[in-house]
Amino acid sequence: xxxxxxxxxxxxxxxxxxxxxxxxxxxxxxxxxxxxxxxxxxxxxxxxxxxxxxxxxxxxxxxxxxxxxxxxxxxxxxxxxxxxxxxxxxxxxxxxxxxxxxxxxxxxxxxxxxxxxxxxxxxxxxxxxxxxxxxxxxxxxxxxxxxxxxxxxxxxxxxxxxxxxxxxxxxxxxxxxxxxxxxxxxxxxxxxxxxxxxxxxxxxxxxxxxxxxxxxxxxxxxxxxxxxxxxxxxxxxxxxxxxxxxxxxxxxxxxxxxxxxxxxxxxxxxxxxxxxxxxxxxxxxxxxxxxxxxxxxxxxxxxxxxxxxxxxxxxxxxxxxxxxxxxxxxxxxxxxxxxxxxxxxxxxxxxxxxxxxxxxxxxxxxxxxxxxxxxxxxxxxxxxxxxx
Numbered sequence: 001x002x003x004x005x006x007x008x009x010x011x012x013x014x015x016x017x018x019x020x021x022x023x024x025x026x027x028x029x030x031x032x033x034x035x036x037x038x039x040x041x042x043x044x045x046x047x048x049x050x051x052x053x054x055x056x057x058x059x060x061x062x063x064x065x066x067x068x069x070x071x072x073x074x075x076x077x078x079x080x081x082x083x084x085x086x087x088x089x090x091x092x093x094x095x096x097x098x099x100x101x102x103x104x105x106x107x108x109x110x111x112x113x114x115x116x117x118x119x120x121x122x123x124x125x126x127x128x129x130x131x132x133x134x135x136x137x138x139x140x141x142x143x144x145x146x147x148x149x150x151x152x153x154x155x156x157x158x159x160x161x162x163x164x165x166x167x168x169x170x171x172x173x174x175x176x177x178x179x180x181x182x183x184x185x186x187x188x189x190x191x192x193x194x195x196x197x198x199x200x201x202x203x204x205x206x207x208x209x210x211x212x213x214x215x216x217x218x219x220x221x222x223x224x225x226x227x228x229x230x231x232x233x234x235x236x237x238x239x240x241x242x243x244x245x246x247x248x249x250x251x252x253x254x255x256x257x258x259x260x261x262x263x264x265x266x267x268x269x270x271x272x273x274x275x276x277x278x279x280x281x282x283x284x285x286x287x288x289x290x291x292x293x294x295x296x297x298x299x300x301x302x303x304x305x306x307x308x309x310x311x312x313x314x315x316x317x318x319x320x321x322x323x324x325x326x327x328x329x330x331x332x333x334x335x336x337x338x339x340x341x342x343x344x345x346x347x348x349x350x351x352x353x354x355x356x357x358x359x360x361x362x363x364x365x366x367x368x369x370x371x372x373x374x375x376x377x378x379x380x381x382x383x384x385x386x387x388x
Contacts (some may be wrong), residue, residue: 003332004361008293009178009352010319014244015203018345021247022205025240033237034228043239050246055226057249058195058212059186066229070209073178075101075235077211077286078173078194080140081219083109090139091115095127095336097154099175101216103333106144110186115139124286125154125338129161142171147190149177149348151334153294162191171217177201177209181252182260182292193217199241199251200267203355204248209242261352263292268360269296271352273366278373281346284335294354298340302376304348310372316365319350336366 001084005013018147031043049060055062068074083092094106096118106116117135121127127145136143158174165172172196181202187195188310195212199205213219213232225234267290271300274281274297282298300309304320311318331345351365 003315004365005317006353006361006365007317007349008354009201009291009350010275011200011206011358012203012354014205015248015251017251018204018244020305020343021033021283022240022244025243029239031138031239033239034226040206047237048245049239050242053250054210055248055251057185059188060212061215062214063230064215065269066213066232067237067245068212068233069207069238069301071099071175071201072101072197072209074196074197074198075099075173075175076105076300077219077222078196078213079105079109079142079144080222081232082171082173082194082217083112083114084122084220084222085218088112088114089116090141090142091137092142093117093132093135093140094144095119095120095121095146096122097125097127097149097152097334098144099150101179102146103173111196120155122343123150123339124289125149125284125334126286127156127161129157129164133164136168136170140170142173144173144175146178147174147195148183148291148294149285149334150178151332151348152296152338153178153290155179155289155291158190159194166191178291180232180249182263185237185253187214188214194198194361195244199245201247201253204342205241205244208238208245256365260292261354263357266353266357266359267295268309269290269359270362270366272367273362277370278364284338284340284348293357297349297351298335298344299349299373299376300344301349302347302373304346307347307349307372310376311368314372316366317381320348321351336372 029042031039033047034043051062051065052066092114094102110116113134119127119131120136131145145156147158170192174192175196177198178197180197193214198209221232223234228234228237245286267363280300283295284298308318308320331342332348334343
């Protein structure tokens, strides 16, 4: 059976050209960038070139790029670092539809004395700039709003929010992990002070990410030791990973416009086909202002995890917003935040397209999806069955 991978929002395959760029740094070019001998110097030059490539992709300066272990660490460094620099006092704003890397960090900061406002989203998952501005207080020092949602694909008006926060001199962070490769990462146009990335979302390696930190923004390091990464993140740099991230983001930017147009056409074709052929399907997220590769539906009356497993048996890799843990179904916090009730939220399915996805794949997928949804609806208590 030929498998069709439709879970690119979870992770992407490593681009073969990216692997070739990384390969020497696993073997011959093994030096530590902090060493002053020739072998170390070559590693340092590779690190420097990579930082310059990432900076070009973001329209930033090289000394504004901090390499991390991924999007989660970048988010933690941004929020915790800014909060510690403010003495764990004051107020921050985020949204109810953020990734857990932001939400869990915000809840941790509340235990340290930071006040947090979680701004709601509308039924499409969009956060209105006005609601962010209205939530500002005299002691607000940071706002964090994700660029595009990882579950439902809705794109937030980051530039509008950022422009107003910049005028008011409030720090602005965005989790852009899902946006890279699909949307512009020009930090000047977005008016952001910090931006998080993770390489494995744009055909780079796992375990490597970056945080854009605008010059002049003060954060406290969260990992102590040596003076690596401009004294913001101690630890010997992952040179192969950093080289891979830089190669991947450079390639993603070169292909972004053409590939996004192709994926939007496939995405809209799939949405129309599902709505026509799968009775009761409910599109989640904004129909237009959504990631080019994201299609997300709820199918009331069935359980999303069961659907994912049945689709996998038929050769299609997808994902669900719900998780079955210890016999309990936990509906997606994002779907609940946009007003869907628990039973509807449990029937979620996310299909995320990629460079290998074709229209033929989509047509075959819709046929299988329609059949499997119908089968699940004829079963008894599918939610109980799925969790036994």
